Amino acid sequence: MSSQKKLKNRQKTDLKSITRPYRIVSYISLALFASLIGYMVYFQVFLSDNLLNSPYNKRQEIVQEQIVKGSLLDRNGNVLAETVTAEDGTESRNYPYGNLFAQAVGYSVYGGSGLESTENSTMLQSHADIVTQMQQDIQEEKKQGDNVTTTLSAVLQQAASDALGSNRGAVFAMDADTGEVLVDYSSPNFNPNTIEQDWESLVNSEDGVFLNRATQGQYPPGSTFKIVTALAYYRQHGTFDDFSYTCTGSYESDGYTIHCAGNEVHGQESFQDAMANSCNCAFAYMAVNLIDKDLLRQTADQMGFNQDIPVELPYNGGEFTLDANTPNQLTMQTAIGQGDTLATPMLMCMVADAVKNNGQMMTPIFVKSVDSATGSNVKTMQPQIFGDVMTTEETQALEPLLEAVVQRGTAADDLSDLPYQIAGKTGTAEYGDVSEGKAHSWFTGYTNTGNNDIVVCAVVENGGNGRAPATRVARNVFSAWGTETY
Template identity: 45%
Template sequence: MGYITYFQVEKSADIIRSPYNARQDSNADRVARGKIVDKNGNILARTSVAEDGSEIREYPFGNMFAHVVGYSTHGKTGIESVANYDLLTSNAFFLEKLKNEFQDQKNTGDTVVTTLDLTLQQAAYNALGSYKGAVVVMDPKTGKILAMVSKPDYDPNTVDANWDSLNTDENSALLNRATQGQYAPGSTFKVVTALEYMREYPDYSSYTYNCTGAIEQDGITIHCYNGNVHGQLNLQDSLAYSCNASFSNIGLLLDSDSFKKTAKEVLFDSKLPCDLSYSKSSFTLDSSAGNGTKMMTAMGQGETQVSPYHMALITSAIANGGTLMKPYLIDKVTNYSGTTVKETEPEEYRQLMTTEEAAQLKEYMKSVVDYGTASVLAGQSYTAAGKTGTAEYSSDKEKDHSWFIGMSNVENPELVVSIIIESSDGTAKAVNIAKQIFDAYYY
């Protein structure tokens, strides 16, 4: 009896809203699927009725919101799946609903107002251009997801017609790389390595290393990017210049089990707070690791795998004083005439690090912009902090992944971005995409 009560009371809403609950779609016989709109009311998905009475789901912005809004034919993805129950529920005035039922007409489903921002989505989509990759933009103070782009993409208006070709597409156009992509994090992971070093060595401000452009240990040589010789460095400079030799040296100084514990605390090998389908990130370093593996892991290579979405969560926690706010995509649900049915309140998800640790990492990331590898963001009307990254994934050195994580308005962060460009040829840099997104917001 207690178990039945638990499901009836505690879990009923989750079960009703589950995308695997086929009974949801039975509402489509009585309710015309509601609209999905961005934070300012721009229509991202709507249902129109043809002359023969058939319903057509339309996506006015085509490919731009493909992965995050999703589609509702051949199954459901994205917000179409997450909000399926709300879209097929009508909270219209009860007399109007009664009248429609008597006239055998469908009621209009509720409107899902998302946290997405058309201006930022468009800026991210255009900036990524024809490259494969992903962009995530968040508000770190609330957890609102403001933009999410994945490429290659598809047109959700033609999913039905192109279903077979989409499912056999060698570029995996249906895959949401933002949440499901798995990549070596490259130098963006150095913020996690720096966090671990700070925890193991309370006198971390006295760290010093003389970079000669490479480090050799047990017959393994690791070079700094482009063979740069950075000279005498402290921990802040090591991050600002993204010195591979220095971080490899730090990797040799760290306790592997403690490092794994810190990685777990920032949600590696863990469930992520995410409404969409996602892939867990992995951190495999342990006490059995050799020196080569320790060095590679510390600089973001090795076997570590992460999604752009997860790196956005870590960056959001740094921006928000160590606290990760629970990410969300649905701001509120209204009936079709605009009356609010329910609203999402921001809530804390977890403390990923202390306030002091977050403040120090933020300061280090600011130096990356002030005089380091992300100086393209310096001198703007807004302040910025971040970390660039280059992730090797094959023997072809001309085709590394380009990463950037960062935030704007550093003293009171307003935007957090996480960006990856797959197979960058060296001219396409993720930090430049960040600049275009920040510019679209502030100018």
């Protein structure tokens, strides 16, 4: 009996050991299939959006027929762009704010522009819940595409527009902490509601209405660049305290003379005085004598000049050239933001943001979140850091300089009476024939209250020399920020 049992046991283990490798093989195969399924799910959840948005994907155009393109909203839910369906079923885009967001929001015909173009595929997807989707499927309704909540603020944008009036120029403003773009206004502009009727004349006009001057307009930064020069000085010397200069209204080097604005004579100046007065002579002097040219270039590069900035809308970068062989004449001009230097309002806004934000420069972002038509969140954008471009010590040294500009310097007339602290830098950037005295007016600066602070950069074309100071434009945005919920 026991031998029989043994035999049986052996048979049992035999069978087990025979089937064991089969089980191992089938487990491995199960793992392969499971990974395949897992990947399919992963693909659908994480990868498919990118593929759907791919510019190569010609299916987009076909999808458009099945989904009603969603809306673009401002940060408070005001509609910036929406789809209107006529009674006969034809769809068109409506822009309730008309000209106000012409370049930032853009239009969707003729290949599209602005956020209408960059967020097109997002708005053509429907993440409505499954039940709603099924209902719409069955009722033969088109699905409602997702809505994109932008970071823009209609209130502040309007303030910028009001201030700029009929002047050409641009205002760019962002949240100091997050880099959320609050204002992206450019003038002159157009009405996207009537773009098709106006197309011919807009294309032929020489005003450059399609140019988003806030992100694409390259202007000489003028004195606003002195922030960068000052930073380079600080990096070389470790302090501003040992600086002293006596301004005589002009400074000459190698046979080239530079003048202070209006030939003003500032006399004995500390560094802070030189900044507050925006003393060209002082900065020309320090660039020639006290700052290593390569260091200035490196500093400018770090501030975002000559670099790609990962923003959603079309933009132009800043241009800056300087090296040890640069002649003094050009060095002097470069130090005060003239010469070959070019910057966009967006870039100078980012520079001011770095000072405000303890050296952390934020990348401007235009989209806050994407939500389905039924209100569920699809995704929320996170702030992006462009770079840690200054140390806290450096920003602590720079801040008093920029505060002095507003409190007692070139921006004091327009900003010092506001009930909260503002710091910034004005600029007057000469362009064209010097003899004509044409100059763009600049201001870049920020509020310093510690609560939802904003950075504003304004440029008024040919507004220099007191004609239409950008500071006044910025003021309007600051006061709108201070009095209204934006």
